[in-house]
Amino acid sequence: MFAQRNNSSSVRFIVAGALTSIFALTFLLFGREHSDVALKYIIKTPSHCEPQPHFPSLLHTPLRNESWEFIVERDGNNHGLSEEQCRTAFPKLFVEIDKSASLRTENKVTFKDLDSRNVEDGMVRGIIDRGELYIVDFAAMPVTATRAHATLNSLHRALMAFPDRHMLPSIEFIFTTEDFDNEPTGLAPIWAYSKRDSDDSVWLMPDFGYWAWPEVQIGPYHEVRRRIAAIDDGETDAQGALVPGLRFQDKKKQLVWRGSLATNPPVRGKLLKSSLGRSWASVRVIDWDDENDLRYNLLPIEDHCRYMFLAHTEGRSFSGRGKYLLNCRSVVISHPLEWREAHHAALVSSGLDANYVEVDRDFADLPHKIDYLIDHPEVAERIANNAVRTFRDRYLTPAAESCYWRHLVRQYASVCDFEPVLFSTDRDGKKHPRGVPFEMWLLRR
Template identity: 75%
Template sequence: MFAQRPSFRFLATGALVSILTFTFLIFGTSSSRNAASRYILKTNRPGSSSQAHCAQDTSPTLSNSSWEFIAERDALNHGLSDEQCRIAFPKLFVEVDKSVSLKQEAQITYKDLDSREVEDGMVRAVIDKGQLCIVEYAPMPVTASRGRATLNSLHRALMAFPERHLLPSIEFIFTTEDFANDPTGRGPVWAYSKRDADDSVWLMPDFGYWAWPEVPIGPYHEVRRRIAAIDDGETATDGTYSPGLQFQDKKKQLVWRGSLATNPGIRSKLLKSAQGRSWASVRVIDWDDENDIRFNLLPIEDHCRYMFLAHTEGRSFSGRGKYLLNCRSVVISHPLTWREAHHAALIASGPDANYVQVEADFSDLPRKVDFLIDNPQVAQRIAENAVRTFRDRYLTPAAESCYWRYLVRQYASVLDFEPVLFATGRDGKVTPRGMPFETWLLMH
């Protein structure tokens, strides 16, 4: 009898280890029961999904094997199918694919995500069954409109998609600052721009695709309409037609308006290179001086009245870049350090060039502008390429929504967990982690 007791103790110990191992596999490494109830590890079980969701929907699937993107018909369609998105925008998803490739060996865990503190200007959210829920919303003393714009754009991309209920469940954090701090060991974060070395940063569309009231720039679709009216003409509500501005009739000048403070190293060199040139309309704006703003501020669409548009980065990316690329004008830029979603479609040389790249110190700017003025057919070809590439394709509202959904899917592909929105406590009470976006919006 006594000889059997060690065996009994061994079995009891083994059972305890098994229970602990099972708990670890289900809930992860967090020692807090509250933290563990926020997610489940993914399994290979068919139909595995989050334990809770905001809502469900079903829609039919269409075959698009012979479909092609037509800007006049499809540019404002936020609900293109996956196949249509791939056909229309083959270069749009390069940066997301890069981020995925970095996580093939070590997927993102809940602990990784939780290591990224939600600091001022940041949002933590869940997408479950295509529904957006806000988990944490940090103070945004300067960037509040960016946060609301980004969430509205993401929500629009989800709601426009008939098969949103089939989208994977994810939990993510994004920042509304110009860039994300990316020290070693920090968890994943979505941001408007990134450098090549920012391995934990995932690119998302910037807030301007909704609106940018501080500048002021209105709704993106309305800005695009005003830009197209300058370039292509417009028919008024009374039926009268106002012709557009022909490329060769645009002002043969390089235009730029902005502050030196956000990037003095780059922008001061632009000013120096353009100083005293007859083709330069380059002016600094003092955003603290109302008179200076009144005399020097140029509405974004009026940039399109100029033949050449200078583009410079600011603290990170420059939000004006996508607006300039909507113009039938020649964008001239220094080499870009900060990546945006559409940058894979930029071409700087050859017959398909859609912008002109100059040296970082703008030393070759005079020579290249003089060449373009002396060779107007080259300048016009570049401008036309920009319209075809960006205004009529990669910078359309349709492309933005396609990008959002691709980001959701690919980010999910490297998560080893699925979020849980409703946790049941020891007392049996169900506690929601997040607030449905529709409710959150009415409270902010």
């Protein structure tokens, strides 16, 4: 009996020694990489990579044996839909995120990849830890400062509205408030408002306008949607009387566009040339630096919806007005789009389900297509109604935006081989906070 115990003790010592050696070797290898810097992340182990258990609130997610469908009047402003509800309501919304994730399945995002990108003008570096947002670095740029605040507020709202946010994966990320990533850096991932097919390192995020866009006098997104819906569907006035909306066939039978040529002269100049002298055209250039010009030519975004046809053109990259136009019960007319946005997978340009009209990039066929739509009002109205069903009442709702943010967090995390730490630890054991809680950061601005 004594010999048997002795053998068991020996085995335990051998196992303990082996484990100690493994931990020591791991420390040496890991410590060598971080010998001169504070520990900023941990490598995911296989257990970190496995799907985490999900315990949804019964009030938050419908039971499996209950049917649920997205109803815009009830759910359109609900920022806290469950993951299952998001996928049910918006099956086309996550195409670009899933595409970006698939490109990194075999080549995970490393901390070194992320750290290789400097946080320059207009960029923000942040951490999401157990559903809480922290700001690590912010390079303010006067022109886009409000964009950074708007984007961070939207992301924070999407996190706070989600009852199970503590179950979201922890990530570290960098985003740019520029119109696009103008200096691609190898494998360094970055979140941006728009991308081209060749921009493999860019992950699409919702643009700043989902919060507000003060520079062009566009207020909170939910308020803009209310004003647009009032034009198309009517509203109740202060005395409680119903003010009817504007029937599609009663809208101005013109193509409307207001904007600057400077951001994309080749494309926007062709729009002006193609519409010059046409009775169906209300196309004007705006000088944003001229107060008199703004007074006479600026058109409130909701008043675009009083026109039957809405021209959409790209600017330096995407054009922020696109999502507002698609909220209207009007026909959006656009050239082929080079720059992708989060909702573009839901665009349909042909067939009975068409929700916009595509013309040549030089707008050469614009007159012909406008004439056809004016001569076939039933076709134009069907396209406008499809746009409302697809975008205003589904893919461009506030609920869809928050669903998109959380899916971005999950998919980005799925291809990262590391998890960030909130407190970096020096070799002498001292800890330093790596990020500022968003609520505190916002109050310091």
